Amino acid sequence: KNLGITRIKFDGERKEYAKDTSSSSIVKDPSKCIMCRRCETMCNDVQTCGILSGLDRGFDAIVGPAFNLPMKDTSCTYCGQCVAVCPTAALTEVNATDKVWSAIEDKDKYVVAQIAPAIRVALGEEFGMAPGTIVTGKIATAMKRMGFDGVFDTDFAADLTIMEEASELIHRLENNGTLPMLTSCCPAWVKFIEHQFPELLDIPSSCKSPHIMFGAIAKTYYAEKIGVDPDKIVVVSVMPCIAKKAEAERPELTKDEANNVDLVVTTREFATMIKEAGMDFPNLPDGEFDKLMGESTGASVIFGTTGGVIEAALRTAYEWATGETLEKVDFKQLRGLDGIREASVDLKGKELKIGIAHGLGNARRLLEDIRDGKSHYHAIEIMACPGGCVGGGGQPYHHGDASIVEA
Ligand code: SF4
Structure with a gap:
């Protein structure tokens, strides 16, 4: 100076x-x-x-x-x-934070928020908390103090996705349907296959992603239960994911031309909003999500990590098909292919082979095998981000600080 x-x-x-x-x-x-x-x-x-x-x-x-x-x-x-x-x-x-604040301030709107599984283990980093600290209760409190009218967990809708994907997998297995079935809850991966492998578009499952399912239910079932005009409901998704912003605007994910989900903010944007509201986040008391759609199973929580979606769907499909609980799914790393794992499960005497890939480079390998008729899988989960949604593009910045990643 x-x-x-x-x-x-x-x-x-x-x-x-x-x-x-x-x-x-x-x-x-x-x-x-x-x-x-x-x-x-x-x-x-x-x-x-x-x-x-x-x-x-x-x-x-x-x-x-x-x-x-x-x-x-x-x-x-x-x-x-x-x-x-x-x-x-x-x-x-x-950045969608201003739009979210405007919706909250609009007395004519009923604003509901949902958080993805991967938020609760990462948001604390933005406030100096140790990586991996689970801050679910503090998020519920922060959202209520910000002025959201309804505060929910996307886990509820993740459970719906599990049911839908398990049903579709069983249907395809029993009716000579297209196999392998690929999961469809990662919008970046869906856009990747659309651009790069358009000839394979019949293999992803037909299910919407969990936060979009949540939006659809919030503006139908929930709106009816609470007696609010669906046109007044604004659904805000707090996601680890940047691709979900564009996903929410896809024309096929609207109902009567209104978006299922209106606004998406990343983990980083949500942290900014908490700071703008002047909250001492680490010292907030633990609150709870609202009840009507605030309950979920443990299966939905594992959606945030790679392999979680397909394991949850597989467990459900197995239980429906056999009447028994699937005890352990032992995924093994494929030799020489970091980021691709596989497992096999015995389903009523039929060996079911499951694959998992994270990172689109790995997805490309699996898709090339399918296109060339070399794939031996019945179901595959693909997540675009390395490590799955916990490594999403909207999570707290690390900027080369390896100690944070290793912690
Ligand atoms: Fe979004 Fe990445 Fe998760 Fe895909 S893996 S849903 S792009 S955060």
Whole structure:
């Protein structure tokens, strides 16, 4: 300061680029890009979408197609792994916090919130709490103090997803349906298969993702129970996921042209809202979710980790088919393929083979096998983010602090 350094203007060759706000999930601000290429590494090497590297167009690095084409016109899956590693906010999520505050303040609206399983183990990090600290009760209290009219756990709808996927799996097994059946609750993975393997679109399950199921129920069953006009209900999802912002706006996930879910905020955005409200989050008392749709089983909680969805659906399908409880599902890592695991279960004398992949690079391998007729699985779970939703693009930033990840 004393040397006047703050007054020296950098006269480099930097150009001003326009911000790209075309997508519902990610904002690109190329003027902030320092060409570190972390985003490109995530996109190209880990996720293999290749959007940021311009594999299919011959562009180079981040100023390539992602900045030449509007984001909404690319085949970006919006997994947000680029956002999670960008050190300069050249890539950020579309911020929905102001819209949520406006809805809460609108006396004509009835605003209900839901939280995904992966939020409760990560949110505390934003307030200096140890990674992995479970803060479910504090979230319920914070939401009520913010002014949400209903406070719910997406776990309730995750249980519905389990029932639907288990039914569909049994139906396909018993009726020579298309196999393997792939889970469909990760919107980035769904967008990936749409762009990259359109010939395989009959294999994902037909189930909506849990938070969208929740939205549909909130505006029908719940609205009727509490006697509120569904048009006045605003459903807010608090998610570890950036892709769910775009998912909520997909035209097929609306009912009578109203979105099932109106607004999605990430774990980071929700932490910002708690700070804006001036709450001492670590010292909040534990509260409870509302009852009507606030109860769930332990199975739904494991949705947040890789393998959780398919294991929960498999347990349910097994119990329905055999009348017995499936004691243990022993997933084994495939040799030489980090991020792909498999298990087999005996279902009434028939061996059922289950696969799990996290990270879209691994998903691509499994899909290539299916396309080439080499897959031996009956059901596969795919999650776009490394580690599943706990490693989602909207979770607290780590920015290379390995001690946090290892803790
Ligand atoms: Fe979203 Fe989870 Fe899929 Fe990541 S793995 S894109 S957080 S649903």
